[in-house]
Amino acid sequence: MDLKEIFEFYRGKKVLVTGHTGFKGTWLCRILVNAGAEVTGYSLEPPTNPALYHMAGLDGKMTSVIGDVRQLERLKEVFREFHPQIVLHLAAQPIVRDSYKDPVYTFETNIMGTVNILECTRLFPCVRSFLNVTTDKVYENMEWEYGYRENDRLDGYDPYSNSKSCSELVTHSYSRAFFTDGNCAVSTCRAGNVIGGGDFANDRIIPDCVRAALAGQEIIVRNPHSTRPYQHVLEPLAAYLMVAKMQYENRDYAGYYNVGPDDKDCVATGGLVDLFCEIWGDGVGWRDQSDGGPHEANFLKLDCSKLKKTFGWHPAFDVRQAMEMTVAWYQAYRGKESVTAVMDRQIAMMFGREKRP
Numbered sequence: 001m002d003l004k005e006i007f008e009f010y011r012g013k014k015v016l017v018t019g020h021t022g023f024k025g026t027w028l029c030r031i032l033v034n035a036g037a038e039v040t041g042y043s044l045e046p047p048t049n050p051a052l053y054h055m056a057g058l059d060g061k062m063t064s065v066i067g068d069v070r071q072l073e074r075l076k077e078v079f080r081e082f083h084p085q086i087v088l089h090l091a092a093q094p095i096v097r098d099s100y101k102d103p104v105y106t107f108e109t110n111i112m113g114t115v116n117i118l119e120c121t122r123l124f125p126c127v128r129s130f131l132n133v134t135t136d137k138v139y140e141n142m143e144w145e146y147g148y149r150e151n152d153r154l155d156g157y158d159p160y161s162n163s164k165s166c167s168e169l170v171t172h173s174y175s176r177a178f179f180t181d182g183n184c185a186v187s188t189c190r191a192g193n194v195i196g197g198g199d200f201a202n203d204r205i206i207p208d209c210v211r212a213a214l215a216g217q218e219i220i221v222r223n224p225h226s227t228r229p230y231q232h233v234l235e236p237l238a239a240y241l242m243v244a245k246m247q248y249e250n251r252d253y254a255g256y257y258n259v260g261p262d263d264k265d266c267v268a269t270g271g272l273v274d275l276f277c278e279i280w281g282d283g284v285g286w287r288d289q290s291d292g293g294p295h296e297a298n299f300l301k302l303d304c305s306k307l308k309k310t311f312g313w314h315p316a317f318d319v320r321q322a323m324e325m326t327v328a329w330y331q332a333y334r335g336k337e338s339v340t341a342v343m344d345r346q347i348a349m350m351f352g353r354e355k356r357p
Contacts, residue, residue: 001014001312003238008299009245011036015058016084016127018069018117019047019091020062021053023199026132028237030340031347033061037227040082042067042075043091052198054335057340075120083126086244086251089117090133092164097203099160110163111170118174118186125183128249131240132171136229136260136302139190147229147263147303150190150256167290167335168256175254185254191236192229192260192302195272195322197329197342205269209276210330212284219246219277219286224270229260229301232322235315237246242311253310265319275320279327315352 015032019025034038037304039062046053058064063082065073069091070171093099099106114132121127139148140155154169156162168188175186195206205221212219239259246253260266267275270288277284307313317325325346332342 001242001314002352003178003242003350004317006238006245007035007126007351008032010241012038014038014083015040015084016078016082016187017041017089018087018089019043020064021051022090022094023048023052023201024194024237025090026052026056026058026198026230026239027056027233027343028090029062031234031237031241031351033058034344034347035036039080042078043064044068046198048202050259053202055198055339062184064117065251069116070108072116072119075116075316076123079120079124079126083124084151084194085126086129086131086248087117087121087127088131088133089114089245091117092133092167093160093223095136095203096158096160099158099163099203103159104227106159106164109162110160111166113172114167118171118212121184121186121313122174123179125245127184129244130184130186131244132167132186132206133236133240134164134188135161135192136190136192136258136300137240138165138168146260147266147301149303150258150306153193155209160346182251183314186253187243187247187254188256189236189240189243190256190258191239191304192231194233194236195230195326195344196233197326197333197339200213205255206276206326209280209284210285212286213280214283214334219267219273219284220289221273221286221290222266222290224286224288227266227301228265228269229266230319230322231261231315232317233260234346235317237278238316239307239313243314257307257310258302259307260304260305261315261319263301265315265322266301267319272291275323276327279323303307309355325330
């Protein structure tokens, strides 16, 4: 797998990114803009304040359309105007605990949003490659020690996870019913937990760590023994771009792929926070304090052998390197330095245009 070749493939390509104002969406758009793609984003207003999207230097370098994926006619207008060749669908309500607070919105966004974007893809033959980004939480979690494989049962527990399981099924149905003519290749990628600079979401571990560290407070960790497949945000984004490229050129690559770290980097949340505290410094520490919140899985990891075997893919960074890159971004932010420069340097490292540490 040559990531530099993947990066160069996108020069001049018309790419539509849904959810472009979110954490992963912003990083993805920054990659694509740097690669020379013609990028259109479709999303709600940025979901956090501060918002990475407003820091990432994307104004004037891409087209940003503010809209809701539940609005089919609005989406059709975007397809009609911009004629995308590649569609990367990231728009979602992505927070497990928020899905308990508003399950209807979560199901509407994550299921019908997927239906709407696939319907537009069906109606506009300009699209040759479609990728739906879901989550490792689509699987029925049996708390097994082994990593879940692509052919394991889909049945997420909470409204977020279940809605993403349904999003997978919607994608499978559209693929079989409407995309067998060879015009457009369709895949899904099921990614593990991501860390990286610029995430300010509620109820996610690294943003919680950063908020506490910046305030000089002790970090509160509600599930320190839960194990997750943590990876730097650039890892799954590179995989998404790889899958979308490869199926664009050969639709035999279309399918369903897990994207996660190696087993050694599937760590308990408490261990991840230990790593954060060590790299951040300043004597920051944490304590275990459950808040009695709703059910969340205790153990979850992915078997990514299909992605590795099919594409020769492997993670670029281990969990320590991922944390060092994450802390570097937030410390630049704290020091009022250029976070865009940090992003560009890390993107260059990922795609082989700058030496990795």
